[in-house]
Amino acid sequence: MYKKSFNAFAALAIGCMTASPSFAQSDIIKVNQVGFAPNAEKTATIEWPIPNGNKATLKQHAVSVVIKNDRGKQVWKGKVYEMRSSKVSDKKRMLVDFSTLTEEGKYTITTSDGVNKGKATFVISSRPYKELAAAAIKGFYFQRASMPIEEQYVGKWARPAGHLDTQVMIHPSAATAERPAGMIINSPWGWYDAGDYNKYIVNSSFAVGVMMGAYEQRKDYYRTQEVDIPEKNNGVPNILDEIYYNLKWMQTMQDTDGGLYHKLTTPSFEGFVAPSECKQQRYVVKKTTAATLDFAASMAMASRVYREFGNYFPGFSSIAIGQAEKAYAWAKKNPNVEYDQNKMNAAYDPDVSTGAYDDKYFGDEFFWAATELYLVTGKQEYREDAMRYIPKESFPTASWGNVTELAVLEWARLKDAKPEDAKVAADMKKLFFAHIAKYSDIAGTPFNSPYGNDASDFFWGCNSEGCTWRGAELMYAYDFTGDASYKENARRCMNYVLGQNATGYCYVTGFGTKPSIHPHQRLASTPNGAYPGFLVGGPNPGQQDKGENLKYTSNVPDESYMDDMNSYASNEIAINWNATLVALAGWLDSE
Numbered sequence: 001m002y003k004k005s006f007n008a009f010a011a012l013a014i015g016c017m018t019a020s021p022s023f024a025q026s027d028i029i030k031v032n033q034v035g036f037a038p039n040a041e042k043t044a045t046i047e048w049p050i051p052n053g054n055k056a057t058l059k060q061h062a063v064s065v066v067i068k069n070d071r072g073k074q075v076w077k078g079k080v081y082e083m084r085s086s087k088v089s090d091k092k093r094m095l096v097d098f099s100t101l102t103e104e105g106k107y108t109i110t111t112s113d114g115v116n117k118g119k120a121t122f123v124i125s126s127r128p129y130k131e132l133a134a135a136a137i138k139g140f141y142f143q144r145a146s147m148p149i150e151e152q153y154v155g156k157w158a159r160p161a162g163h164l165d166t167q168v169m170i171h172p173s174a175a176t177a178e179r180p181a182g183m184i185i186n187s188p189w190g191w192y193d194a195g196d197y198n199k200y201i202v203n204s205s206f207a208v209g210v211m212m213g214a215y216e217q218r219k220d221y222y223r224t225q226e227v228d229i230p231e232k233n234n235g236v237p238n239i240l241d242e243i244y245y246n247l248k249w250m251q252t253m254q255d256t257d258g259g260l261y262h263k264l265t266t267p268s269f270e271g272f273v274a275p276s277e278c279k280q281q282r283y284v285v286k287k288t289t290a291a292t293l294d295f296a297a298s299m300a301m302a303s304r305v306y307r308e309f310g311n312y313f314p315g316f317s318s319i320a321i322g323q324a325e326k327a328y329a330w331a332k333k334n335p336n337v338e339y340d341q342n343k344m345n346a347a348y349d350p351d352v353s354t355g356a357y358d359d360k361y362f363g364d365e366f367f368w369a370a371t372e373l374y375l376v377t378g379k380q381e382y383r384e385d386a387m388r389y390i391p392k393e394s395f396p397t398a399s400w401g402n403v404t405e406l407a408v409l410e411w412a413r414l415k416d417a418k419p420e421d422a423k424v425a426a427d428m429k430k431l432f433f434a435h436i437a438k439y440s441d442i443a444g445t446p447f448n449s450p451y452g453n454d455a456s457d458f459f460w461g462c463n464s465e466g467c468t469w470r471g472a473e474l475m476y477a478y479d480f481t482g483d484a485s486y487k488e489n490a491r492r493c494m495n496y497v498l499g500q501n502a503t504g505y506c507y508v509t510g511f512g513t514k515p516s517i518h519p520h521q522r523l524a525s526t527p528n529g530a531y532p533g534f535l536v537g538g539p540n541p542g543q544q545d546k547g548e549n550l551k552y553t554s555n556v557p558d559e560s561y562m563d564d565m566n567s568y569a570s571n572e573i574a575i576n577w578n579a580t581l582v583a584l585a586g587w588l589d590s591e
Contacts, residue, residue, distance in 0.1 A: 028111065028116065029044055029047075029109060029111060029118040030044060030046075030047065030499060031043075031109065031499055032122065032498045032500055033498055033506045033512030034128055034498045034511050035129070036122065036123070036128055037491075038102040038126060039102060040099075040491055041492075042097070042098050042099045042101060042124075043096060043097045043098070043099070044120070045095055045447050046063055046094040046111055047118075048061075048093065061081070062080065062081050063080045063112070063113050064078075064079055064112050064113070065077065065079065066111075067101065069103075069106070070106045075103075076098050076101050078096065080094045080096050082094065086446050086558075087454055088502070089556045089557075091446075093447075095448055096111075102124065103124065104125055104126060107124070108121050109121070129494070129588050129589040132533075133225065136533050136535070136581045136586075137229075137238065137239055138227050138532075138533055139532075139533040140191055140245075140578065141229045142154065142523060142533075143523070145163040145165060145189065145192055145197070145199065146161060146162075146163055146164050146165055147161050153228050154531075156528045157526075162274065162276045162278060163197060163275055164188055165188045166186050168184065168186070168284055170185065171284060171285040171286070171348065173286040173344045174261055174287060176257070178256055185252075186252065188252070189245055189249035190246050190250070190264075191249075193355065193574065194355075194572055195521040195522055195568060195572045196269050196355065197266070197270050197522060198263060198355065199263065199264040199265075200263040200264075200355060200357050201250060201260050201261065201263060201295055203400045203574070204250055205291075205294035207578070207579040208243050208246060208579075209297065210398075210406070210579040210583055212301050212305050213301075214472070214582060214583035215240065217413075217476070217479055221586065221589070222237040222238075222239050225237065225586070227239070227241075236309050239586075240305070240306065244313065247299070247302055250299070251320075253295070254323055254327060258292070259287035260288070260291040260295045260330075261284035261286070261287055262285055262287065262339050263284070265282065265355075266280035266283070267351060267353065269353070269354055270522065271522075273522070273525075274523075274526065285352060288338065288339045289334055289338070289362045290338075290339065290357075290365055292328075292330055292334075293328070293362060296324045296328040296369040297365070297371070297403070297407075299321070300320070300321060300375075300377075301372045302317075303320040304317075304375065321376055321377065324376075325373065328373060328382075331362075331365075331369070335366075339356060339358045339359070340358065341353075341358065357401075359401060364389070364407075366388075367390060367391075367404055367407045368404070368406050370383070371386045371411065374386055386407070393431075397435075397469065397473075398465075398469060399461075400576050408428045409428075409476060412476075412480065413425075429480060432476070432477075432480075439474060447500050447502075448495070448500070449493060449495065449496040450470060450474070451466055451471075452501060452502070452558055455541070457558075458538070458560065459540060459541075460537060461577055463507050463536060463537055463538030463577065464537070464576065464578075464580045467497050468497055468581050469583075470493050471494055471588075472584045474486045474489045475490045475584065475588070490584065490587070491588060494585070497535070497538075498511070498512060499514065503559055507535060507538055508534065509534045510531070510534075516536045516563050517563060518571065519536050519565065519573050520567055520571045520572040520573070521534070521573050536570070536572065537569070539559060539570060540560055540561070540569045541555065541556075541557040544568075545570075550562060550567055
């Protein structure tokens, strides 16, 4: 998540535990800590010092590798000679491939060059990502506002309801004659956005869009998947149950004229306290073009996705498309309304210093919204608008700040279309494959992954927007073509985020032998610690949070990570990031 005014975060987090372990012998072996499928490729990366500092001896330097099962029986043995260079740092590493090992079980891998010894464990399982896929969805249940999180579903992480949001005030920036400043409205439900307790339409729309896309690619899988949430036995896929909780809130954020309030927020970020202890007044602020179009897109999509569950959500599908069209009409009349927090604060009180999710270009939002509305309604006016903004040569990787790719994927997976739409679908599919072409060459890479091989891969939120979303893109490619190489590269992205990376962390809370355990998340600041199933942001050489309360141990791009609650720049969680983990984990589990 890219938020403004984060300097206050470090001060609020003083006293929180830090746990960035020093380099240890066990860190010599970097391996997926959650598990491999029996017939999947299996590799591990070995961090090895150059012997005696003499680079000339590299070619002669061999490492012995032994793998034993949980009964202590040796089941694999070999030697590794080749050193692999990193483009991100000056480190040399080795890669061991033990894909021939296929029997399910728990294993120990040890390495030795006669002086340095490494040891790690891994698992082979028929469904290594089953628990991870469910936990990634359940992470959203932990983030629910306005309701108690019950012990029967979460055990020690149970908590009373926070932020009922039945007394939300209209901020002066959002005031109209019909809803003047200070008026109280009702806006409950929804997910806390990230490490904070506010709710943002832009990011919510992106998150639900990603997950509904994942659902539509694997409906049969999600219809049988079980996630331990209150709605689990209601006859609806649990992923849709969870998404619906947020959609209900989003619907309350539409003004009577069709425009969408940009966010529901306190004036400043709350401290690291439980939701039920928060005291600040909550506001809805300024209506914006980006929020309104993102809402229109996600609501139109939801109208399509939830139509078959009309018995469980009576009237929702028709209401959602009506709201989407009304929102789009507002955006057409107000096509350039930015969210400029500084300008807003200069004009209105109280000042707001929470996440901005600001944007200055709305062509991508118009493209996504017009696409979704056309696919649901068939109205030519929406198609004409979509074609006005359709990318011709390239597009950026999907993020809350640019949603072009979400619309590209909607066109690319279009089936049984009339000829003019079939041509658009073919063009977008071609553009999509050009976009992911750069992910195919992993030869000689130290972590055997299509991600993490260039310094540009590391930025705020890179574990999601760089790694897990890249894996999701590759699964789309696999679905489009049936080419198993795309699926293999998607698995390699998952291997990376689950431990086969420069830090050796499993970047998902509650999973692996070295998980991130101190995310920047107010909900995790209790004595019970981190909730499981959250993807943290990942290495970020920008280090926007470094200072008195946080000192990074490395400036190397792929090591610029701190498992520290103070580190909002590398260790925060966010719903948009978890949405990409949901997509990748679910698709891999379904395979």
